[in-house]
Amino acid sequence: MSNGPGTEPGSESSRERILGRVRRALADVPASEQPGDHPVARDYATQHGERTHAATVGLLAENLADYRARVHRTEAPGLPALLARLLAERGARRVVVPHALPDGWLAEAPVELVRDSPALTARELDATDSVVTGCALAIAETGTVVLDAGPDQGSRRITLVPDHHLCVVRTDDQVVSSVPQALRRLAPARPLTWISGPSATSDIELERVEGVHGPRTLEVILVAGDPREL
Template identity: 50%
Template sequence: MSGRDTVLRDIRSALADVPGAEAPDDDPVPHDPRSQQAGLDVVELFIERAADYRATVVRVPPSDAVAAVGRALARTGARSVVLPPGFPDDLVPEGPWSRLEDVLPLTVRQLDAADAVLTTVAAAIALTGTVVLDSGPGQGRRALTLLPDQHVCVVRASQITADVPEVLNLLHPRRPLTLISGPSATSDIELERVEGVHGPRTLDIVVIADE
């Protein structure tokens, strides 16, 4: 018996007690992600899970947000920072770094030479410690978060959802989505962890608490 025959046999066996006239939508599976995650402190859970993925996460009041972004850039010694269109001016800190605005747009060589990029997010997922970008205002095109060595990501507490089903209900299905859980990492043939191969080596997340 071929592999195809085996798969078809198992499918027929699984469907043996299903009435022939029944359609897939006749028996919907109820799913209310908010009720399943009721009682969760999604902000604290997000911070915990993102830190598990080796992201550096801080939670600050709105009055300290721009200073927190500045501290993240100073910690790595950034000298040049990429700013996507629509990134809030009041969250861009003063410092020894030059600002590269992606309005031409910047070339691959310019992005690769930049030390850091600042972005906002479309949403974040608490259970997986993931930030979600959809190329909206303040997030920019995907290349911006792949080439600079540091990604500083600003997340507002109100943007943090409990889980993946909940966040998918908020996102536009036709926008290009980038889901980021920690800094870029992979393993070589000896299972040694290597960071920064497929994206930024450092991920800093500044969570702005609700007022």
Template identity: 70%
Template sequence: MSSRERILGRVRRALADVPPDDTPYEEAVPRPYLRRHGDRDVAATVDLLAANLADYRAVVHRSDTAGLPALIARLLAHRGSASVLVPTGLDPAWLADTDPGITRVEDRAESTPGELDRVDSVVTGCAVAIAETGTIVLDGSPDQGRRRITLIPDHHVCVVRVPDQVVSSVPEALERLIPTRPLTWISGPSATSDIELDRVEGVHGPRTLEVVLAEDGTG
């Protein structure tokens, strides 16, 4: 008997006396917890998101949709990026002002980790941003690309559409997300600490995370 068969056998025995019409698990346990904390309007929620992102050492920028291309171009130029990875579904207008000398790298299934590591920056959208935790969630949609393209390059510019993609709390975010998609939850740049609490950034993902809060936008 395999370990799998042994475990499933124990589960079946434990459920043997449960009537078929018993209350489903998701209904049997009351969950009267708060869905959000406080009563913030949209502006206050966005301000809280910006503050918590900065607290996690992300670099936060604010822009309107019209100014987004110029801002992204400026961020890549300031970084000195010679190449930028572009998801297939990213709005082309976002990179309209980018220096034509910067090589645009496509998100390709056959790209190796070594090839991605040589890319200077990546620009993506997001699925949702959570104000109370300062968390950006990616779900692999066309404007975000494969998970690995936001984990290997050292510089990630992530655009959050305000207010459409900003929620107050984790429960509100979960209602918008599809659990079967490849969800990546990002709270600041990648970092870890050793036993002496010396912080090292860039171990598990980008060393620098720049979040652009783009107002008015579906652009």
């Protein structure tokens, strides 16, 4: 039986060589030493330049658009009408939503709501037209929206299977400038989904194909004020 390239009987495998290097590098480390005994200096810049909050929100909108997301802006009271219009333009009839999405968000949309549930099958999710969620935060410098499966976001799969995702971002308290700032606010133990534009990939000829492993269309609504009160 062949052992594969570079693994003839008696020879050292690549895995063994790598582990051997690790053991040699750790040979003089006391067994009692822990990673926290040597803190890593984190004195690097946490953002590129200084900006007002309004400029940071503007940068987020610009970078989201660069990633081919459709960006909309509204005050909190106008959110229900805007969501209703965007869903109507899409022709959406069945919309999946997290269990704790504020009821007022879709009060003006004549659609059938499908609540997130472990019982939902992939086929049922694929039969929905759109998904509407909130987010954990958004990063201006990278044009990224981050979800952490919070009550207004639901399970990760409801934002990956439907072809159209409407994501609401509160500009007052959910927009940060940079990735370092985002990491300080996110809980690493939560299931984090980082979204920079619609799902897309390229084949060997660099032909861009959208919707392969997530929604083909991402619409981000930047809301001033607190829409949780709707």
